[in-house]
Amino acid sequence: MATLLVTGGAGYIGSHTAVALLQAGHEVVSLDNYANSSPRALERVQRIAARPLTAVEGDVRDAALLARLFSQHAFDGVVHFAALKAVGESVARPLAYYENNVGGTLSLLHAMQAAGVRRLVFSSSATVYGAPDALPITEQAPIRVTNPYGATKAMVEQVLRDLCAAEPEWSVVSLRYFNPIGAHPSGEIGEDPHDIPNNLFPFICQVAAGRRERLSVWGNDWPTADGTGVRDYLHVVDLAAGHLRAFEYARRHTGFEAINLGTGRGVSVLQLVHAFEAATGQRIPYRFAARRPGDIAACWADPSAAERLLGWRAQLSIEQACADGWRWQRQNPNGYRD
Numbered sequence: 001m002a003t004l005l006v007t008g009g010a011g012y013i014g015s016h017t018a019v020a021l022l023q024a025g026h027e028v029v030s031l032d033n034y035a036n037s038s039p040r041a042l043e044r045v046q047r048i049a050a051r052p053l054t055a056v057e058g059d060v061r062d063a064a065l066l067a068r069l070f071s072q073h074a075f076d077g078v079v080h081f082a083a084l085k086a087v088g089e090s091v092a093r094p095l096a097y098y099e100n101n102v103g104g105t106l107s108l109l110h111a112m113q114a115a116g117v118r119r120l121v122f123s124s125s126a127t128v129y130g131a132p133d134a135l136p137i138t139e140q141a142p143i144r145v146t147n148p149y150g151a152t153k154a155m156v157e158q159v160l161r162d163l164c165a166a167e168p169e170w171s172v173v174s175l176r177y178f179n180p181i182g183a184h185p186s187g188e189i190g191e192d193p194h195d196i197p198n199n200l201f202p203f204i205c206q207v208a209a210g211r212r213e214r215l216s217v218w219g220n221d222w223p224t225a226d227g228t229g230v231r232d233y234l235h236v237v238d239l240a241a242g243h244l245r246a247f248e249y250a251r252r253h254t255g256f257e258a259i260n261l262g263t264g265r266g267v268s269v270l271q272l273v274h275a276f277e278a279a280t281g282q283r284i285p286y287r288f289a290a291r292r293p294g295d296i297a298a299c300w301a302d303p304s305a306a307e308r309l310l311g312w313r314a315q316l317s318i319e320q321a322c323a324d325g326w327r328w329q330r331q332n333p334n335g336y337r338d
Contacts, residue, residue, distance in 0.1 A: 003027040003073055004247065007060050007108065008081030009053075010037035012191045013123065013177075015045050016184060016240035017079060022049035024244055029054040029073055031065075032082070036194060038336035044188040060104040066111035077119030077247055080108060083152070086198045087127065087294070090149035101152035102159075109163065118167075119250045120160070121243055122174045124258065126232075126299060128154045129176075135266070136302035139176070139258050146294055157258060164256040171254045173246040178232035178262035178301050180239050182321030183328035190328030191236075192335030200269060201233070201321075205329040208282040215284055217269050219291035224298055228269035232262040232300035235316035235324070245310040262301025263314040272318065279322035 004021060008014045009030025014037075018028050022045070030042055030053055042055045054073075058065045060082040083101045084090065090097040105122075112120065129137050130144035145151045157174050164170045181201040183190030197203040206212045220227040242261045249257070267275075273284050306312045 001025045001027065002076035002247070003029070005029050005031060005069065005073070005075050005078045006081065007031045007078065008037070008083065008123075009055075010034060010039060010041045011081055013180060013236060013239060014081040015041040015189045016236050017081070017243045018042070018045045018053060019049050019184065019189070020240040020244045021079075022051045022053060027053075029056060029069065029075070031056045031058055031060060031069065033057065033059045036084070038192065040336040041189055048184060048186055048188055061100070061107050063107050063111065066107060067114070070111050070115035070117065075115070075117045077121070077250060078108065078112060078117065079121045079243055079247065080105065081123045083123065085149065087147050087149045088198060090147055090152070094148040097148045097152050102155050105156045105159065109159070118170045119247070120170070120172045121246045121250060122156065122160060122172060124153045124157060124174045124176045125150065126176050126178045126260070126262070126301065128157065129299070131296045132299060135298060136264055136300050137260065138302045139260055139305055161256045164254070168254060171250040172256045173250050174256070174258040175242060175246055176258060176260050177239060178234055178260070178299070180236045181233045182235045182237065182316070182324045184237060185324050185327070187324075187327040187331040190325065190332065192332075200272065201325060204273065204276050204284055205325055207284050208276070208280065208326060209329050209333055211333070213285070215273065215286040216289045217286050218289055218295060220288040221291075222297040224268055226268050226270050229295060230266040230268045230298035230300065232265065233267050233272060233318055233321065234261065234263055234314055235321040237324075238314045238316050242306065242310065242312050245312045249310050257309065259306050259309060260301040260303055261306055261312075262303050264301055264303045266298055266300040267318060275318045276322040276326070279319045280326040282326065
């Protein structure tokens with residue numbers, strides 16, 4: 001059993017990972033400022049796991065708070081989610097993204113260093129690859145960011161790589177996620193966008209619930225099988241399990257390791273829409289619109305390193321993710337604000 005600090009623990013991926021960690025017998029301390037999340041998520045995490053956690057409201061950039069937390073708890077490691085994560089917003093508000101995502105991580109690393117805590121699982125993103133030269137994407141693909149959000153993730157990875165080179169006792173696993181979707185099968189926790197969803201799947205769910213009139217499909221002239229963009233959609237419960245495996249790996253190894261988490265299967269926008277309709281019985285009206293600047297045709301993972309290093313592979317289907325995501329939406333039509 002380990003004691004873990006989970007920054008951004010009330011967020012979409014953080015809350016699902018907290019469930020996985022608690023169910024594995026670990027102790028969890030969540031640090032979250034609730035800017036894009038809700039403390040209610042943590043209440044539900046404890047209900048699902050039938051185990052308590054410690055919830056702390058605060059900002060990862062608060063050095064005094066971090067020092068206090070590290071003095072109060074004997075942490076065995078940190079799982080770091082706390083970040084702003086909307087690509088479009090990052091273009092409009094780059095300073096906020098660099099301050100929060102890069103500055104917040106630096107504050108955390110200083111606190112870890114001072115406390116002698118050297119294990120970190122970092123929430124990175126496949127956005128670091130930009131438009132890939134080849135598919136599927138391996139971890140050796142060039143880093144080629146196209147927006148400030150992706151740049152913050154690539155920048156933090158470089159900091160972590162340099163830190164591990166300078167101090168070989170550090171153990172850092174950077175998980176490059178592809179496209180998380182779905183929700184916990186209980187329907188208790190899920191994705192809760194506070195505004196118009198930036199991601200495809202919650203938008204589909206809101207159309208199904210009648211909150212949005214129709215889905216806009218950005219481009220039907222991409223060089224793909226049906227002309228719509230192709231992505232690697234991964235059930236969030238599988239993603240959470242990847243973090244548990246990554247921490248176990250970090251306990252046995254030192255150094256920096258970047259690992260893709262994806263299914264290895266590309267699914268187009270229309271394929272996801274049809275899978276949702278088949279899994280839920282809900283019709284999703286949509287219209288085609290012009291491509292958005294910065295979008296790419298296709299992106300999916302080569303997940304073989306995750307299987308080799310972590311013993312992890314995606315287990316849950318797109319259809320299961322659709323059913324679980326719709327259950328969350330149906331039970332929580334206004335998210336955690338019900």
